[in-house]
Each structure stands twice: as C-alpha cells, then as structure tokens.
Amino acid sequence: MKNIIVVECKSTGKNFIGDIANMGFNPVILETNVADTEEGKLYYQAVKNGYAAIKHDFEVIHEKETYVETLEMVKSYDPLLVLPANERGVILASKLAYDLDLMANDIENLDAMTLKNEMQNRLAECGLRHIKGKNVTNIEDALDFYDSEGLTEVVIKPVYGSGSASVRICESREEFIEAFKLLVHKTNEYGDENEEFLIQERIKGEEYIVNTVSCEGMHRVTTVWKYHKIRTNDGAIIYDSMDSINELSIGESEMIEYAYNVADALGIRYGPVHGEYMIDDKGPVLIEVNCRPMGGDMSAEFLDRVSGQHETDSILYAYLKPDLFKEQMKRPYQLFAHASLKFFIAPKDIVARSAPMKNISLKLESHLRTKLDDLGHGYSKQYLKTEDLNTSPGTVYLVHEDASIVQKDIEFIRNVERNAFSMVLSSGKHDAELKDDEVYINEIRPLVEKCQKYGIGLLVTDQFIDDIDILQVKPQDVGDVIGSFDFIVINLNKIICNNSPKDVIESIWATFSKIKKNGLIFIPENTYDLLDGGKNSMEVLVKAAGLKIELPPYGVFDTIIASKK
Numbered sequence: 001m002k003n004i005i006v007v008e009c010k011s012t013g014k015n016f017i018g019d020i021a022n023m024g025f026n027p028v029i030l031e032t033n034v035a036d037t038e039e040g041k042l043y044y045q046a047v048k049n050g051y052a053a054i055k056h057d058f059e060v061i062h063e064k065e066t067y068v069e070t071l072e073m074v075k076s077y078d079p080l081l082v083l084p085a086n087e088r089g090v091i092l093a094s095k096l097a098y099d100l101d102l103m104a105n106d107i108e109n110l111d112a113m114t115l116k117n118e119m120q121n122r123l124a125e126c127g128l129r130h131i132k133g134k135n136v137t138n139i140e141d142a143l144d145f146y147d148s149e150g151l152t153e154v155v156i157k158p159v160y161g162s163g164s165a166s167v168r169i170c171e172s173r174e175e176f177i178e179a180f181k182l183l184v185h186k187t188n189e190y191g192d193e194n195e196e197f198l199i200q201e202r203i204k205g206e207e208y209i210v211n212t213v214s215c216e217g218m219h220r221v222t223t224v225w226k227y228h229k230i231r232t233n234d235g236a237i238i239y240d241s242m243d244s245i246n247e248l249s250i251g252e253s254e255m256i257e258y259a260y261n262v263a264d265a266l267g268i269r270y271g272p273v274h275g276e277y278m279i280d281d282k283g284p285v286l287i288e289v290n291c292r293p294m295g296g297d298m299s300a301e302f303l304d305r306v307s308g309q310h311e312t313d314s315i316l317y318a319y320l321k322p323d324l325f326k327e328q329m330k331r332p333y334q335l336f337a338h339a340s341l342k343f344f345i346a347p348k349d350i351v352a353r354s355a356p357m358k359n360i361s362l363k364l365e366s367h368l369r370t371k372l373d374d375l376g377h378g379y380s381k382q383y384l385k386t387e388d389l390n391t392s393p394g395t396v397y398l399v400h401e402d403a404s405i406v407q408k409d410i411e412f413i414r415n416v417e418r419n420a421f422s423m424v425l426s427s428g429k430h431d432a433e434l435k436d437d438e439v440y441i442n443e444i445r446p447l448v449e450k451c452q453k454y455g456i457g458l459l460v461t462d463q464f465i466d467d468i469d470i471l472q473v474k475p476q477d478v479g480d481v482i483g484s485f486d487f488i489v490i491n492l493n494k495i496i497c498n499n500s501p502k503d504v505i506e507s508i509w510a511t512f513s514k515i516k517k518n519g520l521i522f523i524p525e526n527t528y529d530l531l532d533g534g535k536n537s538m539e540v541l542v543k544a545a546g547l548k549i550e551l552p553p554y555g556v557f558d559t560i561i562a563s564k565k
Helices: 012-023 038-053 067-075 089-099 107-114 116-125 140-147 171-182 252-265 301-306 312-320 322-329 356-361 403-419 439-455 474-480 495-500 501-512 535-544
Strands: 003-007 027-032 058-060 081-084 133-136 153-156 168-170 197-201 204-217 218-231 237-244 271-278 285-290 338-342 348-353 366-370 381-383 394-402 456-460 470-472 485-491 515-524 547-549 559-564
Touching: 003 012, 003 089, 012 027, 012 038, 012 058, 012 089, 012 301, 012 312, 027 038, 027 089, 038 171, 038 439, 067 081, 067 089, 081 312, 081 559, 089 107, 089 403, 116 133, 116 197, 116 252, 116 285, 133 140, 140 171, 140 197, 153 171, 168 171, 168 285, 204 312, 204 322, 218 252, 252 271, 252 285, 271 312, 301 366, 301 501, 312 322, 312 403, 338 403, 356 366, 356 501, 356 535, 394 403, 394 495, 403 535, 439 456, 439 485, 439 515, 456 474, 470 474, 474 501, 485 501, 495 559, 501 515, 501 535, 515 535
Parallel strands: 003 027, 003 081, 027 058, 456 470, 456 485, 485 515
Antiparallel strands: 133 197, 153 168, 153 197, 204 218, 204 271, 218 237, 237 338, 271 285, 338 394, 348 381, 366 394, 515 559, 547 559
C-alpha cells in the first residue's frame, strides 16, 4: 500500500486522513518541531489532541533535527505525495515533495507562497494590484517607512503566521508606535519569537475567502466565504463570524478572476490556495494566501453538507485524479446549504468551570456542532480575553438550506455573547446565597396566588407550600407530570446551587415543556438571580427554548414572564 505523507495534521487538514485511507492509501502524519517554550508545548499538545477526531488508522513520524535527516526518513516511506495540512507544514512539505521529485509547486516560488510581503512583491512584478509594505525588525525602520510613504493608517503583522495573531490596525502614528512596542515582545501561536514584522498600508473594505485547488496549473474554486471581523480598542483584529457565499453579488466575480491571477502569479500548479481578499472602491486586492486547506477545523460532514466536497478530497483529486478534477471544472459553482462559523469572543480573562453553550446551541435549528472544551466535574480552564483567532474560546458551526434560519441563529448567539457571556463560559460563581426554606415560601406564595386567575397551574419548586390549591412538584419529578398547564411558576434555588449547569438547564427546559400554547411561565428573582449571569442568563434559556419574553405588566416587578408562541 502506497504512503501519502501529511505534514502537520491539524484543523480542517485532518480530513486528509480519512480521504487517503478511503482511496486505498496509507496515511502517515509528519509532525514538525516546535519551539521549546510554553506556547510551543501548548501548540504541540493541541495538535496531538486533534487526532482524537480522526476515525481512521494512521502512522505518526516526527521531524528530525536536520532537514537532510528528515528527507531521508520520508524518502524511506517511498511516498506518493507529501502534502501540508496546516500553515506550519507548508514550507517543509513543499521542500520534501520537490526534493523527492513528486508532484509539487516550483520551490523557487516558496517565499512568494509563504511570506506575506514576498507575495505582494510578486503581484507587483506581475502587474496585479497589491498592497505596499515593508519588512522591518526595529521601530526606527518601521517609522521610516511610515513617514516616507505618508501613511496615516497601517497594519502591523508578523511576516509569517496565521489567524490574525499579533496583527494590529493603527489609525495614528502614536498607535503605531505603541502597537509595535507591544508586539515585539510577543511570540506566535507556535511559540516562536516574532523577530520581523510587515508594515502595510491599510485597506478598508469587505474581507473574503476564496479557496481554490489547482491541477496542472488550472484552478477551480471550491468555496467562497465572507468574514465579519471586529477591531478592538487597541487595534487587534477579532474574528466574529464567517459566512458562506452561495451566490455572487455585484463586484464579487472580479475577485474570483483576480484570485485566478494571483494563483498564476505565485506559480501555483498543484494543490490548495486559501486566499484572503479585500474588496474596496478600487476592487479586489490580496491580503494574503495560505497554500494549504482552509482553517476553522471544519469537519468533512460540515463541508459536504455545504458544498458536496470538503477541500481535502478535491486536493487529492487534483493530484491523483486529474481527469475527474477537470470534469469538475466544467460544473457551475453551487453550494447546497448556507453555512456560518461563529467564533466566540471572550470579553475578558476568565476561569471557566462550565460551558453552558454546549447545551444551549443544541436548540438552534441550524446547529451542527459546537466546539467548546468539556468543562465541569472539577475541571476548569483559564481563557484569555480574545484578541485574535487563536484566543477565541470556541466555535459554533451552523448549516441549513434556509439562509434566514442560519442568520437568526447566529444573531441569537451574538446576543447571548454580548448580554450573557456566562451562558457561553461560566465561572460558576454568583453573589446570592441560599435563604431559609421559609423565606422562599413567603416570597413565592404571593406570586402563586396572583397567578391563580390564569387557570390550571403548576408550581415547580424546591420548597412545598401548605394550604394552596396548585399542583406542586420537585424539579426532578417534572417528567412524571402528565398534561400541560395554563401557567407555571418556577421556584428553584437548591437545584441551581447544588447541581451542574447542564443538569440545571435541562431541568428548566423540562419545566418549560409543560406549558400550554399561549400559557404563561413566571420566573421570580429568587430563582433567576442564582444563575451565573442572573436575569439575562435565564432569558437566554427562555429564548433558546423557543418561548417569547412578555412585556412585564405594571405592578409585576423582578419577574420574567414568558409564553409559548
């Protein structure tokens, strides 16, 4: 069985393993060396952890101390192909494939394929629109470029990297100086020191992804996406979401033609180009290319649902089934569903003890997968304030044939993130403490008595009330209740404080399920205040359950009123 080497098997590139195995070949993962730093160790562990998602068998080998040793090791496998699955693997994979005389791009184009300023220089040489910039290692050279070009707004980024890590937009000379001083002391996601930076003029426009695959110098678009990013107060670039482009709008076809020209200019004959482009009033311009499968840790299931292919299969076809690739070029661009990735944005540093969104997102109609750490059961994790893609704590993958449903769901997530982040990641802390049972009974009794006018009711409670005409049940017994009710009053306190967020959420939703259509649910402060995030968090659970939050009538305070639509 012939071997295919996959260098740095991470993110969406993990799909290579299943495709290689399913085509009858033996997948071999080549891990690259990382810096002996804390960041480098964390990156390496993240790569290893990602293997758990791979369902097929594979072999793992590791980069040697020298390139010659690595080349000899890979040569002993007599590989059919050597392919990069992640940005960090592009240089090594390209060199190995070229030196082993395999199908590969010309090694003379490697700098233009991987170094951000060199790709812009290549576009300039080919007469294509490009972004002017300069590589610098110190603040003096950086300011010389800034002043000599008469720039007012610039972008600073490492010459090599991904995911907007250490990228800053600067709108003044003062911001530029401060950002440069800050970034000089940072390391990249691989643990390597940022020793050289690219200073570029800032382009203002709408940002896109165009993914192409090439075979014998012919290029085919696989998918097109549009970014929604946010600039923080200190100029960092935060990914909010990316949305599939199912049909081109005005001005976007020019970008596709430009993307083909970019691939030609860079000398791309085989394999993928994950290109990021901006469209402004002058038209399209390249931000950067990455010559590997797109990122985002997209599963084959997700991408197949969207486009009928998942990047890595199309890449293998370009190398191994050129006739099929050329046949696919004849087909019009068509996506079968609309998709979005919502990248979570942590507003501050947080030690999280649970991730409620893992349960809440399951209620979304377009939900396919939520990528968040498994917290709870004594396991917690510290998350840093989001300042780039690498510090996003997780992702929700949404896909549906109806674009409006995807948009509705992503707006719901943004609303939760903005107004009740504790329902994304929860510290598990709340200020309120449990009161005596008698106090809770005295507080809830007046509300129950007021609600009697609405018909037949249900009181879901941690404390039973004597001498009141209403069915009362413990939250754990709601599932045994038969029928539905005109109104429900929720009085929960012990269960919120003593159970896991997952169990609390499921218990509350089970209670909601007992309401009649047009019935009313009453949730008083002594219940919602015990949730991490308080009232807003409870309203998240109400909305996620498909219920309507009612306007509070005059005279009813500190109570959430919800109804079944």
